[in-house]
Amino acid sequence: MRRLQNNYIRYIKGCLVVSLGGDYLERFFNMCRLHGIDLWNIRRENETCVCELYAADFRRLVPFLRKTGTRARVVKKSGLPFYIPFLKKRIIFFVGVAACLGMLNFVTDYVWAIEYVGNLQISDDELTDFLEEEDIHYGIKKAGINCEEKEKRLRERFANVTWTSIYFEGTKLYVEVKENEKSEPVTVKKKGTDIVANEGGVITSIITRNGVPMVKAGDSVEAGDVLVSGSVPVYDENLLIAGYQIYDADADIQIRTPVAYQDFIKKSYPVLCYTGNDTRVSFLEVFGRHFDAMPVYDFFLEKEHSSYEVVTQKEQLVLLDNIYLPVYYGKISKREYYIQYMTYTPEEMEALLLKRFEKFIFAFHQKGVEIVEKDVKIIENRDGMEINGDLLVIKSTGKHVDIAAAAKGEKE
Amino acid sequence: MNKHDVFRQDMISAGERFADAFSLPKDMVVNATLIHMIGKSDVFVENFKGIISYTCHEIIVKGHGIKFCVCGDCLLIEHYCNDDMKISGQISEVRVIREA
Numbered sequence: 233m234r235r236l237q238n239n240y241i242r243y244i245k246g247c248l249v250v251s252l253g254g255d256y257l258e259r260f261f262n263m264c265r266l267h268g269i270d271l272w273n274i275r276r277e278n279e280t281c282v283c284e285l286y287a288a289d290f291r292r293l294v295p296f297l298r299k300t301g302t303r304a305r306v307v308k309k310s311g312l313p314f315y316i317p318f319l320k321k322r323i324i325f326f327v328g329v330a331a332c333l334g335m336l337n338f339v340t341d342y343v344w345a346i347e348y349v350g351n352l353q354i355s356d357d358e359l360t361d362f363l364e365e366e367d368i369h370y371g372i373k374k375a376g377i378n379c380e381e382k383e384k385r386l387r388e389r390f391a392n393v394t395w396t397s398i399y400f401e402g403t404k405l406y407v408e409v410k411e412n413e414k415s416e417p418v419t420v421k422k423k424g425t426d427i428v429a430n431e432g433g434v435i436t437s438i439i440t441r442n443g444v445p446m447v448k449a450g451d452s453v454e455a456g457d458v459l460v461s462g463s464v465p466v467y468d469e470n471l472l473i474a475g476y477q478i479y480d481a482d483a484d485i486q487i488r489t490p491v492a493y494q495d496f497i498k499k500s501y502p503v504l505c506y507t508g509n510d511t512r513v514s515f516l517e518v519f520g521r522h523f524d525a526m527p528v529y530d531f532f533l534e535k536e537h538s539s540y541e542v543v544t545q546k547e548q549l550v551l552l553d554n555i556y557l558p559v560y561y562g563k564i565s566k567r568e569y570y571i572q573y574m575t576y577t578p579e580e581m582e583a584l585l586l587k588r589f590e591k592f593i594f595a596f597h598q599k600g601v602e603i604v605e606k607d608v609k610i611i612e613n614r615d616g617m618e619i620n621g622d623l624l625v626i627k628s629t630g631k632h633v634d635i636a637a638a639a640k641g642e643k644e
Numbered sequence: 645m646n647k648h649d650v651f652r653q654d655m656i657s658a659g660e661r662f663a664d665a666f667s668l669p670k671d672m673v674v675n676a677t678l679i680h681m682i683g684k685s686d687v688f689v690e691n692f693k694g695i696i697s698y699t700c701h702e703i704i705v706k707g708h709g710i711k712f713c714v715c716g717d718c719l720l721i722e723h724y725c726n727d728d729m730k731i732s733g734q735i736s737e738v739r740v741i742r743e744a
Contacts, residue, residue, distance in 0.1 A: 261694075276700045281698075
């Protein structure tokens with residue numbers, strides 16, 4: 233039905249607003265109607281009438297206008313046919329917009345970012361390795377990932393994962409996990425351990441909590457000697473050993489042991505001197521292809537010094553917070569420098585060596601090591617200066633080794 | 645009333661009787677003008693001959709052997725085509741003018 237011709241059809245066909253003036257407007261309207269020319273929104277405005285009609289019908293009005301002595305003036309043109317010349321002039325712009333939308337549609341079918349959420353015990357690297365084993369990586373098509381299956385595999389792979397969810401937001405793949413916080417790492421029950429000396433020296437004190445002490449304060453030991461045994465003998469009624477109970481030996485053992493310290497500093501040292509020829513260029517990386525103007529700069533600038541310090545700032549293009557595109561942009565700054573060798577004075581070398589030695593001593597204090605004696609000599613030679621120190625320290629010692637290994641060592 | 649008018653009146657009456665007898669739409673059988681009015685603002689007119697007069701306050705529509713006068717304020721012909729027309733505005737009166 234003609235009545236159903238709504239504004240959209242009128243827009244597509246194009247319509248005109250016409251102002252009509254004359255004495256026989258009613259006759260003109262009737263003639264239009266009889267010849268199948270649709271008119272709408274006919275309204276009186278003083279002496280004239282304003283109406284709307286299809287643009288294609290306007291030429292058909294001419295004989296009726298002439299016959300009825302009506303004057304017609306086009307007030308407004310609207311609709312798609314009048315917009316086409318505008319489109320034609322800007323065709324490249326519209327093609328560009330269409331190409332951009334097409335490219336966006338293509339790009340959003342792939343994964344361009346991966347984020348892990350909720351993992352505390354499992355590291356990001358472990359999850360990345362898992363995804364790579366499952367053939368999930370940057371640039372994979374989203375349709376090719378079966379999220380439910382991958383979730384199941386993830387739970388199977390990591391025993392402490394109680395819940396997992398793999399989903400997409402835009403072009404970003406989220407791997408969300410919840411770990412069982414109460415579970416502790418599975419510990420293999422030890423078969424018993426001995427405590428052996430880490431280094432040779434004289435035992436200054438030994439407090440045993442578990443096991444049989446094999447040395448006492450004042451004894452000299454070598455590295456690898458058993459200090460506390462985890463094998464506790466069980467005696468029978470005749471005070472003969474009936475067997476052994478195996479424990480993990482536990483004790484606090486202090487040992488007085490010598491520590492040698494040696495350090496060396498060269499007289500000449502390199503210094504980076506920046507020439508001030510800094511270059512900053514922007515770059516673009518699309519689908520792994522890198523574009524920047526640095527080769528052009530290198531070509532035109534003189535290359536007296538070939539050493540550069542290069543700093544790259546790289547950011548990924550993101551649309552609407554979620555759509556990560558395979559487009560990276562940023563800046564590359566290159567600072568040209570050359571290396572100049574400077575020479576320390578003997579006082580500077582001595583001060584530096586002492587500073588390093590003090591740092592070494594401070595680290596010992598931090599670990600609770602008591603320094604009993606120290607004998608430090610600074611010697612200057614042709615290349616630089618060296619420091620030799622002989623320290624006598626009291627420190628805790630002892631490391632756990634399996635009883636079987638310790639027994640084997642003893643046998644050997 | 646001459647003979648021709650009497651004959652015509654008889655024919656219309658016969659048509660009306662025929663339509664009543666066979667339950668047919670009377671406007672089709674006797675070629676009458678059909679007017680639908682929606683509230684006091686819209687009037688649909690079908691099966692008419694044309695417009696005789698159009699002003700902001702009055703639109704006279706010619707039907708078959710009869711005229712209709714739609715009176716009111718700010719009258720606007722929303723569409724005007726071969727099948728029907730729609731008049732809208734503040735309609736105060738729809739009057740039938742019988743042709744002599």
